[in-house]
Amino acid sequence: MQNDRLIIGGHEFTSRLFVGTGKYKDFVETKKAIEASGADVVTVAVRRVNITDRSKENLLDYLDPKKYTILPNTAGCYNVEDALRYARLARAAGVSDLIKLEVLGDERTLFPDTAGLIEAAKILVKEGFIVLPYTNDDPIVAQKLVDIGCPAVMPLAAPIGSGLGIRNPYNLKIIMEMIKVPIIVDAGVGTASDAALAMELGADAVLMNTAIAGAKDPIAMAEAMKYAVLAGRLAYKAGRIPRKLYATASSPIEGML
Amino acid sequence: MADVIQIQVNGEQRSCRADATVGDLLRELAIKTERVAVELNLEIMDRKDFDHRSLKQGDRVEVLSFIGGGASVDAQGKGRGFIYAK
Numbered sequence: 001m002q003n004d005r006l007i008i009g010g011h012e013f014t015s016r017l018f019v020g021t022g023k024y025k026d027f028v029e030t031k032k033a034i035e036a037s038g039a040d041v042v043t044v045a046v047r048r049v050n051i052t053d054r055s056k057e058n059l060l061d062y063l064d065p066k067k068y069t070i071l072p073n074t075a076g077c078y079n080v081e082d083a084l085r086y087a088r089l090a091r092a093a094g095v096s097d098l099i100k101l102e103v104l105g106d107e108r109t110l111f112p113d114t115a116g117l118i119e120a121a122k123i124l125v126k127e128g129f130i131v132l133p134y135t136n137d138d139p140i141v142a143q144k145l146v147d148i149g150c151p152a153v154m155p156l157a158a159p160i161g162s163g164l165g166i167r168n169p170y171n172l173k174i175i176m177e178m179i180k181v182p183i184i185v186d187a188g189v190g191t192a193s194d195a196a197l198a199m200e201l202g203a204d205a206v207l208m209n210t211a212i213a214g215a216k217d218p219i220a221m222a223e224a225m226k227y228a229v230l231a232g233r234l235a236y237k238a239g240r241i242p243r244k245l246y247a248t249a250s251s252p253i254e255g256m257l
Numbered sequence: 258m259a260d261v262i263q264i265q266v267n268g269e270q271r272s273c274r275a276d277a278t279v280g281d282l283l284r285e286l287a288i289k290t291e292r293v294a295v296e297l298n299l300e301i302m303d304r305k306d307f308d309h310r311s312l313k314q315g316d317r318v319e320v321l322s323f324i325g326g327g328a329s330v331d332a333q334g335k336g337r338g339f340i341y342a343k
Contacts, residue, residue: 021325030325045326048267048319049293051286059325060292075326089321092294092301209326 004233006204008182009098009130009151011069013040016199017229018071018184020209024218027062033212034063037222043071043100043207046090065095071132073100078113083120087129099124100154100207101133110160114141118148125149134186137171139178152181154207157198158188161210165194169201176202192221192228199232200240262314273312280308282318293322 006013018041024030034042042063063070072090077083080103087099103120105113112135124131125148133145137155145153155175158164165188166172176183182204189195189208198206206229215221260275266282273282279302283290295302296319302310312318 024325027325043326044323046294046321047324047326049286049288049322051267051269051288051320058292058322060323070323072323073326088301089294089296090323092304093292093322094294094304095292095323 004237006182008132011098011130013069013205015040015226015229016205016233017195017225018043018186018205018207019212019222019225020207021059021063022209023213027057027059029218030059030213031062033218033222034068035222036219036226037212038226040069041071041205041207042068043073043209045075046072046086046093069098070095071098071100072096073134074102076104077102078104078107080116080120080123083116084123087120087124088127091129096130097128098130098132101131112136112156114138117141118144121145121150122148132184137168137175139171139174142175142179142183146179146181150181152184152204153179154184154186156187157185157194160187161214162188163190163211163214164188165190166197166201169197172198172203173201189225192224195225195228196232196235199229200235202236203232205229262312264312264314264316264318266318267320275312275314277312278308279306279310279312279318282312283307283320286320288320293320295320 006016015038017037017039019034019037019039020043021030072095074083074086077086083103090099091097101121103113103116105111114136117133117135121131121133131150132152132154133150134154135141142153142155155172157166184205184207185198185203186207189211195206212218212222212225261272262275263270263272279295290304290307298317
């Protein structure tokens with residue numbers, strides 16, 4: 001696994017677990033959980049600086065930019081203009097050209113508005129962004145995003161924060177077979193086995209936030225996720241045995257009395 | 258005494274010196290300029306211009322940075338989208 005690097009848009013990553021930074025108790029817990037997860041890529045949101053209370057610390061003071069690749073997102077954007085605006089602001093804040101693009105269609109499900117997503121992705125790719133689009137588990141939309149120039153696609157496992165795990169492994173499998181760029185399964189993971197399953201299906205990486213931050217012990221869960229992603233990846237590369245309905249004995253019959 | 262103008266910073270009214278630049282404003286607010294983005298009247302500024310662009314009466318300044326978040330609905334559960342100024 002030493003040389004099992006993930007390359008997206010010229011960026012090279014060792015860990016195949018990407019983590020979010022929301023919903024933690026405080027920045028100390030955020031930092032510890034991220035360390036325990038072993039992640040290289042950390043997503044952040046773009047928001048107004050608190051100008052009335054400057055004593056508030058900044059998340060990035062806790063995350064060494066040399067150690068982590070900061071992946072800003074357009075979380076909370078419900079239309080193309082907002083998503084473009086946040087993406088451009090994220091780049092202007094000077095971290096990188098990477099953007100996790102979200103264009104949401106509905107507040108209750110937080111499902112992506114895939115028409116808006118494709119439109120926004122097209123514009124941002126032209127502007128030189130490395131666009132990682134958060135999309136549905138729809139192979140056709142995934143292919144369109146790749147055709148536009150997205151160097152990876154991020155289909156959901158289940159609704160954001162739902163913890164339902166992979167709801168449609170067959171669609172994800174089709175995406176993984178059809179799509180020739182890295183697939184990052186994003187959103188919906190509930191526990192370690194969900195992450196392992198995503199990787200066993202052939203995902204190139206998994207992104208999660210709530211499954212870690214919302215666990216009773218986020219730091220322990222972060223570590224569990226690290227191993228789950230590693231185990232799932234190893235199992236995928238090792239190649240699982242085919243499923244069969246009936247038993248096949250493991251011990252030879254020869255030499256029996 | 259220099260004239261005072263009214264501007265809006267992150268949605269809040271604020272007065273500042275008439276000859277102040279965006280850079281002066283950020284220093285006054287004790288905001289480190291690395292890792293922030295500044296939008297002036299809906300246009301994103303190049304950070305090289307912070308010290309050259311003087312503020313004018315009625316300017317709308319947005320100062321943004323990174324906060325904790327993975328996917329939608331951020332850590333604080335607020336700040337969802339901008340309200341576009343007409």
